[in-house]
Amino acid sequence: MSDTSETNYLDNGKGFASWFYTVDHKRIGVMYLIAIGIFFIIAAFASFLIRWEHLTPGEGIVSAHTYNVLFTLHGSMMVFLFIVPGVAASFGNFLIPLMIGAKDVIFPKLNLYSFWLYLLGASIFLFALAAPADTGWTFYTPYSIDSGTNVIMITLGVFVLGFSSILTGINFIVTMHKLRAPGMTWDRLPLFCWAAYATSLLQVLATPVVGITLLLLIGERYFGLGFFDPAKGGDPVMFQHFFWFYSHPAVYIMILPAMGIISEVMPVFSRKPIFGYKAIAYSSLAIALISFLVWGHHMFVSGQSKLVNIIFSVITYAVAVPTAIKVFNWLWTMYKGSIELSTAMLYSLAFIFLFTIGGLTGLFLGALAVDVHLHDTYFVVAHMHYVMIGGTVFGFFAALHFWYPKMWGVMFDEFKAKIAFVLIFIGFNVIFFPQFILGTLGMPRRYFNYAPEFESLHQLSTYGTWIIGIGFILMMYTLLKPIPGEAGPNPYKSLSLEWSMDSPPPPLNFDKIPTITEPVYNYGTKIEKES
């Protein structure tokens, strides 16, 4: 039913006020998308400069202090302004009510407040750039106490962003408990929603701890509280305990929504039901729960006791299991399926390949004896970027392309998008694979200078940034210049609820809340043929 006289959520009111004061989850999702996109570009530009600096050893285009500022800016902006809110706030907001058959989230006004808090936190963060922090995004004591830069301001910004994160998490959890359409039992919930649920659990339970940690950091800088200062009887490693208690679950906040995206894309472009629905759903919860038990693996060489080192190392191996389960399930979904290599599917396939590399190298780092040599080297940098870019960002790009027709009502040029994908894929690997080698050879991270024997690998890595930069620009161009003409409600013939209404969706999503009678991934089965 495409009643062209009916308005869609994009046309429903024009002007700044209609967007800034909206309680429509779709508009809020779009605003988050644009905001995180802008910060992504700024932070990526910082990394571009970092890599340019490393073309030669010694001073290149920036001073040593500026270099420290650049990697702090890159890390903290990417983590707190892009990737943690990232997929959950943008696609989660847009999709969850559509996928569960609801007209909006359960607390629409709170949703808007979450977005305003995001803007407030981002503003405070940007204010801090007057004397930007050079401590690294992890703000380790004692340097974060001594550093003469705006540490208090930037941590205050992060604190406010944490609030935004918590409120979004609460909204999603209660929405999924209370607003599922009739007949949508938990075992018929789309896997993206399961992933968003697990992510929201982490947002609600882990973020407060970093909140108090940052407050204590501010207290230490401002009042000299002394919790982290050995001269006053405190312990700098305690900061690391408190910080990583959040930040390890945080990395699962970063990856779970992206995994949810892959679980949605795979069945559509394999025309087969997802393999092991329950395993994927429960493994998301398992990841959320186990993630709280492993934070000490970031602290193996910090002075943590041997006993605790061993305990954390052993448990770290456990957290790999639910993730591996997902990878096998995605692969098995494709087996004997009818594969269509759309752009979204390409990004998803790349995700599986790159995230597996990232995950496996995480196991290297989880092994205590190996980590002693690899900690704080480029091996860690490569590992984290394989999971965060190869994982989350590729998943994010898959989502951008997959739900593009639904969000905007038009289609993009698949050919150009695929070229962009190839450039991004190649560029990414050229940047980061050499960094595994650099790390094993001993190149430390966050170092301004380096020994001359590392030069050629560093240069190779930098060339990759130019390739990925071109690919990214091409991707943005493709997405910003769609093919004229309506996309229609369901160009990919997905069976999921969000594709059952017009593209772009009307303001209140559904004329009539549907009743669900079937599981959601019935591709290629009798049921799909009959419908």
Place this chain on the structure above:
Amino acid sequence: MDNHGSYKSLINIWLLLMFFTVITVGAAQFDFGVWNVPIALIIASFKAGVVALHFMHLKHEDSMTWVFATYPLFLLFLLIAFTATDMFTRVAN
């Protein structure tokens, strides 16, 4: 409708809490050695439990609410347990 209990039962709960506050202060006058902290925590937890169950009506809430109310305590326990274990099992080289 939330018609659990009467005004009288609320006041009774309050009297119970007052009684245990007296116990709290009273118990602090004695030295139970290593048991000082556990005893203080047990009494405080009893009071907290009463407030949660009766004033906050946790007694009548569904299981999901129970999970969200109690799981954070487990996480807290984890944070304290692992951090403390680290602090107190370091061996000077």
Place this chain on the structure above:
Amino acid sequence: MGIYDITTKIIKSIAYPSEMVPPITEEDDGHHHFDPETEHSSMKLGMWLFLATELLLFGGLFAAYAIYRAKYPEMFMNGSKSLDVVLGTVNTVILIFSSLTVAIAVKAIQENRIKLVKIMLWITIVCAAIFAVNKYFEYSYKFGKGIFPGTDIFYSIYFAATGVHMLHVFIGMAVLGVLLNKVYKGKYSKDNFTAIEVGGLYWHLVDLIWIYLFPLLYLVG
């Protein structure tokens, strides 16, 4: 427009964002209405989730307390002795009493006993204010003796924990104040009382935290 008007306008736009946007379609009046039972249980679940985050926020402080007390038992004993047990006990009694009054208010609104609700909410807010005043006396006494956050780890924990708690007392007072204001405007009844119940939950948490802080800070040794 004067400052007052501008401030009121800003507060209204924050509290009622949908009124800043004229509705376009007749069905979209900007307010999403769910059935009362869903709305009631959702608000409660949402508040319990928020309380979980508060538990974990204070949890960090309790964790720091636990570890440093184990590390420096003498410092904690001496520090605790220097605190005013009488004032601490009085504050505990006041806060527990305020939990009773807010619980009575929650029950009263469900029976449409508006006058009782108003009295109880007033008493709760006054109790909170007395708590704040007592803490003000405690803090100024300490400052007068040259004891500040940072003097030693015990006092840092004392000021940090009671300080963050005090912040929540103020937030609680504000929440209760807004609720009381709305009661005067006749916004709540036995068919619409969720906000009061949920505000009460928040206040109980403030009490809960103090129930732990009191013995741990004031009654060591």
